Amino acid sequence: MFHPHRERPSTERRAAPADMKCPFCRVDNDRVTDSRASEDGFAIRRRRECVACRRRYTTYERIEEMVIKIVKKDGVRVPFEREKIKRGLEKACWKRPISDEQLEAVVTAIEADMYANCDTEVESRYLGELAMQHLRQLDQVAYVRFASVYRDFEDVQDFVQELQPMLDKNENRPK
Numbered sequence: 001m002f003h004p005h006r007e008r009p010s011t012e013r014r015a016a017p018a019d020m021k022c023p024f025c026r027v028d029n030d031r032v033t034d035s036r037a038s039e040d041g042f043a044i045r046r047r048r049e050c051v052a053c054r055r056r057y058t059t060y061e062r063i064e065e066m067v068i069k070i071v072k073k074d075g076v077r078v079p080f081e082r083e084k085i086k087r088g089l090e091k092a093c094w095k096r097p098i099s100d101e102q103l104e105a106v107v108t109a110i111e112a113d114m115y116a117n118c119d120t121e122v123e124s125r126y127l128g129e130l131a132m133q134h135l136r137q138l139d140q141v142a143y144v145r146f147a148s149v150y151r152d153f154e155d156v157q158d159f160v161q162e163l164q165p166m167l168d169k170n171e172n173r174p175k
Contacts, residue, residue, distance in 0.1 A: 022050035023057055039108045068114060069121045077121065082111055089131060092146035096139050106134040140166060 021028045029051045038045035044061040069077040086107045093103060110130045114122055128150045135143040147153070147162050 020048065020059055022053060022055065024055045025050060025053040027052040039104070040112075042108065042112070066120075068118055070127065071121050071123045073124060080114070080122075082107060085110055085127065085131065088146070088149075089135070089142075092135060092142045092149075093139065094145075096142050098139055098142065102138060106131070106138065109134060136166075 020030055022030060027050060030048045031051060032046050033049050033056070034047040036045055037043070038060065039062075042063065046059045046061065047056060048059060049056045068080045070080050071077055086103065089103055089106060110127060113130055114127065118126075132143060132147055132150065135146050144159065144162060148159065151158070151162070153159055153162070
């Protein structure tokens, strides 16, 4: 059995990481310049350099999780897509002082919660509420943007109802 702090026996061979096509020149010849744990240890971030064009890019290696289906409002079931959650959060956070790392941390937290608490299916409502919880703590404007789309606000009164608990909380805070 391999132990990370012991030398490998000479008979044991380690498979070389598979080459990836460069996103810039499409050549399948790169080298890994740096590897490190990412997303709280659930992924490996690799910095790569293309041997042909010398440009650098980043790839992520994640554990292949079981496929969880998202049950949408109309009952349709679709596979979970991490990138879809991220795109929705990016729209809500557009032109807000939120870094890519903060956004990635929210997506990772939502995904981790889903895998920890759901077996094979999860309602889209559950993921939307999780996203709103995280955005409420991260940025109030991004939270309201996300809520307005997620909860399908139709008029100003819907915004006021959503904002009222935050406004009340701010009024009760010592100045």
